[in-house]
Amino acid sequence: AAKQRGKANWVRYHDGMEQPVFAHARIGGELRRALDADEFRVYYQPIMDLARGRVIGVEALVRWQHPTRGLVSPAEFIPAAEGTGLIVPLGRFVLRESCRQAAAWLAEFGPDALQKVAPNVSVRQLHDPDFRTDVRAALADAGLSADRVVLELTESAVLRGPQVLQTLHELHGMGIRLALDDFGTGESSLSLLRAFPASIVKLDKSFVDGIELDEEGTPEAAARQAVARAVIQMARALDLDTVAEGIENQEQADRLLGLGYTLGQGFHLARPMPAGDLTRLLAEQRDRDLAVAA
Numbered sequence: 593a594a595k596q597r598g599k600a601n602w603v604r605y606h607d608g609m610e611q612p613v614f615a616h617a618r619i620g621g622e623l624r625r626a627l628d629a630d631e632f633r634v635y636y637q638p639i640m641d642l643a644r645g646r647v648i649g650v651e652a653l654v655r656w657q658h659p660t661r662g663l664v665s666p667a668e669f670i671p672a673a674e675g676t677g678l679i680v681p682l683g684r685f686v687l688r689e690s691c692r693q694a695a696a697w698l699a700e701f702g703p704d705a706l707q708k709v710a711p712n713v714s715v716r717q718l719h720d721p722d723f724r725t726d727v728r729a730a731l732a733d734a735g736l737s738a739d740r741v742v743l744e745l746t747e748s749a750v751l752r753g754p755q756v757l758q759t760l761h762e763l764h765g766m767g768i769r770l771a772l773d774d775f776g777t778g779e780s781s782l783s784l785l786r787a788f789p790a791s792i793v794k795l796d797k798s799f800v801d802g803i804e805l806d807e808e809g810t811p812e813a814a815a816r817q818a819v820a821r822a823v824i825q826m827a828r829a830l831d832l833d834t835v836a837e838g839i840e841n842q843e844q845a846d847r848l849l850g851l852g853y854t855l856g857q858g859f860h861l862a863r864p865m866p867a868g869d870l871t872r873l874l875a876e877q878r879d880r881d882l883a884v885a886a
C-alpha cells in the first residue's frame with residue numbers, strides 16, 4: 593500500500609510539478625530568442641483625468657509580437673519571464689523604450705501633453721543590483737526627467753524586505769514616483785504604506801467591476817463600494833494620488849468620480865495601443881486645445 597501511495601504521489605508530483613518546469617525551460621529559451629530578435633513591443637494605455645477626459649499619463653504594457661502566434665499578452669509570458677529571470681532584461685527593455693517614447697512625445701507635443709509614463713516593474717528587477725543604474729541610464733539616454741516616471745509595483749514586491757525598501761527610497765530620492773498596482777488584492781497594510789515611499793495607489797479592477805450596480809442590499813455591491821471608499825479615504829489621509837483601473841463603462845466612471853477618484857484607466861476610456869496610435873490621440877488632443885484657444 594505504501595509503495596502504491598508512493599507511486600501515486602510520484603505521478604501527482606510528475607504531473608503537477610515537472611510539466612511547468614519543462615514548459616518554463618522551453619519558454620525561457622523562446623523568450624531569450626524573442627528578446628534578441630526584437631519581438632517585444634511596448635503598448636501604451638492612457639491614464640485619464642476622469643472629469644476633463646484628458647490624457648494625463650500612459651501605462652507601458654509589454655506585448656510579444658510572435659512570428660507565428662501573433663500578439664501574445666503578458667499574462668502568457670510574464671510569469672515565465674519572472675521564473676527564468678528573463679524579466680530583468682525584458683523589463684529593462686520596457687523601461688528604456690517607454691522612457692525614450694515619452695521623451696519623444698514631450699518633444700513633439702510639449703510639456704503639458706503628458707505628465708507621466710508608467711512602466712511596470714517586477715520584484716525580480718528590484719532585487720537586481722544594477723536596477724538603479726539601469727533606471728538612471730534609461731533616463732539619461734532618453735533625456736527624460738525623473739519626475740516624469742512612475743514605476744508600478746505590486747504590494748507583494750514591496751513586502752520583500754529591507755534591501756528592496758532601500759532601493760525604493762533611493763528611486764524616490766531621485767524624483768521617481770512609485771505606484772502600488774492592483775491595490776487591495778495583496779497583503780496591503782497601513783504600516784506598509786507608511787514605510788514605503790509610494791505616491792500613487794491604483795485601485796484594482798476587481799473593485800471597479802460592478803461598482804455601478806445598485807443591487808440594493810447585495811453584500812457584493814456594498815463591499816466593492818466600501819473598498820473603493822476606504823481606499824480613497826486612506827489615500828487622502830496619507831497624501832497619495834489614486835488611479836481607478838479597469839473602467840469599462842461611463843456609469844463606473846461616474847460612480848468613481850462621485851467617490852472622489854479623479855484619475856482612471858480602462859477600455860471605456862482607451863485601450864492599450866501601439867505608440868503610433870497614441871501619437872495620433874495626443875495630436876487630436878492638441879488640436880482640440882488649439883480650437884478652444886482660438
Ligand code: C2E
Pocket residue numbers: 637652653654665666667670679683686711712713714744773774837838839840857858859860864
Ligand atoms: P496591470 O499592470 O495591472 O495592467 C493593467 C491590465 O489591465 C493590462 O493588461 C490592461 O490591458 C488591462 N486593462 C486595462 N483596462 C482594462 C479594462 O477596462 N478591462 C479589462 N478587462 N482589462 C483592462 P495587460 O496589458 O494584459 O497586462 C497584464 C499584466 O501583465 C499587467 O497588469 C502587469 O501586471 C503585467 N505586465 C504587463 N506589462 C508588463 C511589463 O512590462 N513588466 C512587468 N513586470 N509586468 C507587466
Ligand code: MG
Pocket residue numbers: 651712744773
Ligand atoms: Mg500596472
Ligand code: MG
Pocket residue numbers: 773774794837
Ligand atoms: Mg494594475
Ligand code: MG
Pocket residue numbers: 773774
Ligand atoms: Mg493588474
